[in-house]
Amino acid sequence: MPYFRSAICLSFQVLLISALCLALLGCMENSVIDTLPSDNQRENVNALLLSATTNPGQKSLEHAKADITKTFGSVNRILLINYASLPNRRDAYAKRMKREFAQIGPGYTVKSLHAIPADQRLAAVRDTEGFYVSGGNTFLLLRELYGGDLLVAIRERVLQGAPYVGSSAGSNIAGQFIGTTNDFPITDIPTRRALGLMAANFNPHHPDQIAEEVEFGFRQYKIGEYVAHNQDEVVIGVTNPGMLRIQGNMLSLRGEGGTAYISYRGEKQTVSSLADGDISRAVESLRSR
Ligand code: ASP
Numbered sequence: 321m322p323y324f325r326s327a328i329c330l331s332f333q334v335l336l337i338s339a340l341c342l343a344l345l346g347c348m349e350n351s352v353i354d355t356l357p358s359d360n361q362r363e364n365v366n367a368l369l370l371s372a373t374t375n376p377g378q379k380s381l382e383h384a385k386a387d388i389t390k391t392f393g394s395v396n397r398i399l400l401i402n403y404a405s406l407p408n409r410r411d412a413y414a415k416r417m418k419r420e421f422a423q424i425g426p427g428y429t430v431k432s433l434h435a436i437p438a439d440q441r442l443a444a445v446r447d448t449e450g451f452y453v454s455g456g457n458t459f460l461l462l463r464e465l466y467g468g469d470l471l472v473a474i475r476e477r478v479l480q481g482a483p484y485v486g487s488s489a490g491s492n493i494a495g496q497f498i499g500t501t502n503d504f505p506i507t508d509i510p511t512r513r514a515l516g517l518m519a520a521n522f523n524p525h526h527p528d529q530i531a532e533e534v535e536f537g538f539r540q541y542k543i544g545e546y547v548a549h550n551q552d553e554v555v556i557g558v559t560n561p562g563m564l565r566i567q568g569n570m571l572s573l574r575g576e577g578g579t580a581y582i583s584y585r586g587e588k589q590t591v592s593s594l595a596d597g598d599i600s601r602a603v604e605s606l607r608s609r
């Protein structure tokens with residue numbers, strides 16, 4: 321009889337612990353970033369958001385090489401996050417990115433998060449010196465990062481000063497919300513809230529007004545609708561040659577021939593890399609109208 325009693329007691333304890341673990345996992349998977357970094361935390365943000373990995377007419381990452389090198393500075397150990405790619409393409413993509421980083425500079429060691437065992441991924445994020453988050457489908461990327469609380473851990477590292485370089489989908493998730501991605505929602509996501517490294521949203525591959533009049537009109541219409549409905553949000557659309565640099569509170573446009581189209585409520589401003597590229601000033605002037 322005492323044997324049965326202790327067996328029941330043990331099973332009850334196992335059940336209780338499992339329930340607690342499940343509840344904890346549930347919370348972790350749903351950790352949502354709903355505040356912007358404090359001024360102190362923001363001072364450490366060092367990010368480069370590419371609109372495109374390949375600028376038409378150039379080799380992959382060629383247009384961004386100098387800015388990537390500058391952003392990473394003395395950092396060599398880079399964690400590649402390629403969850404925007406479909407799962408069966410991630411191995412090949414990681415191989416390609418490792419080759420491309422070898423072209424950017426000889427000192428880089430690139431590890432791909434997808435190839436690290438699931439129970440070690442959080443530690444890999446906390447331990448890395450820098451991030452490269454590649455493009456593909458933004459919904460897929462965000463969904464994978466919500467699993468296992470990776471999104472919150474990445475943000476923590478970036479707010480501690482780890483450089484973050486994103487491209488396209490990887491740039492979308494650096495903003496507050498992914499609402500201005502060009503992608504189809506091929507999967508569900510807990511929320512469209514993302515890393516919130518800046519008080520704005522990104523739109524990659526933004527058409528250029530002069531070169532692509534019709535496409536430009538379509539995109540501006542969609543962004544116009546977005547900012548009319550989301551009155552507190554700023555949207556920064558960047559053309560393929562362009563890159564958005566975040567250094568603390570400073571937002572600037574990099575990339576030869578790049579243009580940024582900034583929208584807030586019903587107002588718009590254009591910033592060109594041929595002029596001073598000062599996006600912060602444009603955002604401030606829109607917000608103060
Ligand atoms: N599909 C794009 C990319 O990562 C993202 C976007 O257009 O919003 O290349």
